[in-house]
Amino acid sequence: MHSKWLHPADQLIAIMRRIYERGLTTTSGGNLSIRDDNGDIWITPSGIDKGSLTRADIMQVKPDGTVIGLHTPSVELPFHAHVYRIRPDLRAVLHAHPPTLVAYSLARMIPDTRLNASAALTCGEIAMAAYEVPGSEKLGDNIALWFEKGYNTVMMENHGCVIGAKDIFEAYKVFETLDSAGRLEMGARKVGTPAPLTPEQIAAAAKAEETAWAPLPEEAPSSEELAYRRDLCAFVKRCYRQGLFTASQGVYAQRLSDGGFLVTPKGMDACDVSEEDIVRVRGNACEVGKTPAREARLIQAVFAVQPETGSIAISMAPAVMAFAAAHEPLDSRTIPESYIQLRRVGRAPFLATCEDPEGLAKRFDEHTPVIIVDNECAIVTGGNLLKAFDRLEVLDYSARSVVATKDIGPLVRISDQEVRDIEVAFNLM
Numbered sequence: 515m516h517s518k519w520l521h522p523a524d525q526l527i528a529i530m531r532r533i534y535e536r537g538l539t540t541t542s543g544g545n546l547s548i549r550d551d552n553g554d555i556w557i558t559p560s561g562i563d564k565g566s567l568t569r570a571d572i573m574q575v576k577p578d579g580t581v582i583g584l585h586t587p588s589v590e591l592p593f594h595a596h597v598y599r600i601r602p603d604l605r606a607v608l609h610a611h612p613p614t615l616v617a618y619s620l621a622r623m624i625p626d627t628r629l630n631a632s633a634a635l636t637c638g639e640i641a642m643a644a645y646e647v648p649g650s651e652k653l654g655d656n657i658a659l660w661f662e663k664g665y666n667t668v669m670m671e672n673h674g675c676v677i678g679a680k681d682i683f684e685a686y687k688v689f690e691t692l693d694s695a696g697r698l699e700m701g702a703r704k705v706g707t708p709a710p711l712t713p714e715q716i717a718a719a720a721k722a723e724e725t726a727w728a729p730l731p732e733e734a735p736s737s738e739e740l741a742y743r744r745d746l747c748a749f750v751k752r753c754y755r756q757g758l759f760t761a762s763q764g765v766y767a768q769r770l771s772d773g774g775f776l777v778t779p780k781g782m783d784a785c786d787v788s789e790e791d792i793v794r795v796r797g798n799a800c801e802v803g804k805t806p807a808r809e810a811r812l813i814q815a816v817f818a819v820q821p822e823t824g825s826i827a828i829s830m831a832p833a834v835m836a837f838a839a840a841h842e843p844l845d846s847r848t849i850p851e852s853y854i855q856l857r858r859v860g861r862a863p864f865l866a867t868c869e870d871p872e873g874l875a876k877r878f879d880e881h882t883p884v885i886i887v888d889n890e891c892a893i894v895t896g897g898n899l900l901k902a903f904d905r906l907e908v909l910d911y912s913a914r915s916v917v918a919t920k921d922i923g924p925l926v927r928i929s930d931q932e933v934r935d936i937e938v939a940f941n942l943m
């Protein structure tokens with residue numbers, strides 16, 4: 515979404531709808547604001563159904579305190595205003611009470627974003643503000659204290675979280691990533707012992723983000739390419755709807771018959787990708803003015819050595835990443851569907867995607883179509899876009915089932931003989 519052309523009221527409606535539809539707020543909880551160039555604060559109203567906000571419901575508060583609009587501004591206006599006063603660089607504030615982050619606020623803990631490199635880089639340092647009565651100046655003080663120290667993300671004791679950013683889309687991205695990181699940690703604690711990344715490893719991940727590509731000479735897209743751009747966008751959005759991608763995480767690629775491939779861009783918001791955002795890569799070059807996802811080198815290496823692979827999806831879905839964060843293998847011998855789709859799920863060390871893309875690419879084959887990289891991601895290959903998607907969905911469901919089993923009793927795996935029977939019945943030998 516190109517926020518620069520959207521009125522603040524429309525931005526707030528779009529993001530509030532997204533938060534509500536994603537299950538990250540109740541209809542009465544949470545509030546958002548934007549500060550515009552005039553110093554006006556546009557903020558969601560108090561006591562209005564968050565599921566059906568319209569442009570007319572958004573309130574405008576002038577720098578002199580004059581309120582314009584049909585309702586009263588959110589009861590949390592004091593802390594929004596306080597954050598803007600002390601941090602002129604911030605233009606949007608997001609506050610909500612999603613169940614996962616509330617659980618952390620009740621336990622007075624901060625989600626450990628160091629369990630996943632991408633979450634650590636997206637969320638940055640996080641603080642915890644002391645409890646106070648909602649809407650009070652004192653709560654504003656407790657939150658502002660941390661923003662003054664340079665924090666942009668603050669958990670609130672027995673309440674929720676508040677995020678400040680350069681715009682509301684960026685605030686949402688951090689918010690959704692933090693919620694996902696919380697679910698990841700909860701899963702990792704069930705499957706084993708979470709192994710957080712060191713500051714040096716996080717710095718190495720940040721460095722790996724920088725890859726240089728030569729400019730690809732401009733050429734008209736073929737009909738094949740146009741069809742794949744369209745289908746790639748459809749599958750990316752489907753991955754978002756199914757919780758396999760987030761506003762900051764997820765990569766999808768499709769091989770082209772001319773030896774190149776299409777891949778989603780770096781920094782993609784999976785909810786909002788369009789055909790023109792997709793990046794064409796061939797050899798050492800990519801489309802001018804675009805940056806492919808950091809994993810493009812790995813994707814290129816996989817397409818080079820695995821002729822059966824037509825499409826690749828890379829996900830950081832929380833249940834799958836729970837295994838990556840605890841450095842535990844994900845055994846696919848759970849239900850027949852899992853074994854048939856996933857076969858033997860491979861494992862690779864942190865940053866293998868960029869430090870050894872060729873070596874990692876060679877590890878994929880018909881018996882190993884999926885590899886989970888420690889503290890990083892899951893790479894899923896498939897013959898085409900649908901097959902990669904199907905396999906990713908099965909991977910996520912399988913991981914969620916194993917994590918859920920930990921709540922109720924020991925997991926009984928399919929025996930070796932039963933595995934052989936599946937291999938014979940489904941011709942997997």
Ligand SMILES: [Zn+2]
Nearest residue numbers: 544648673674
């Ligand atoms: Zn609240």
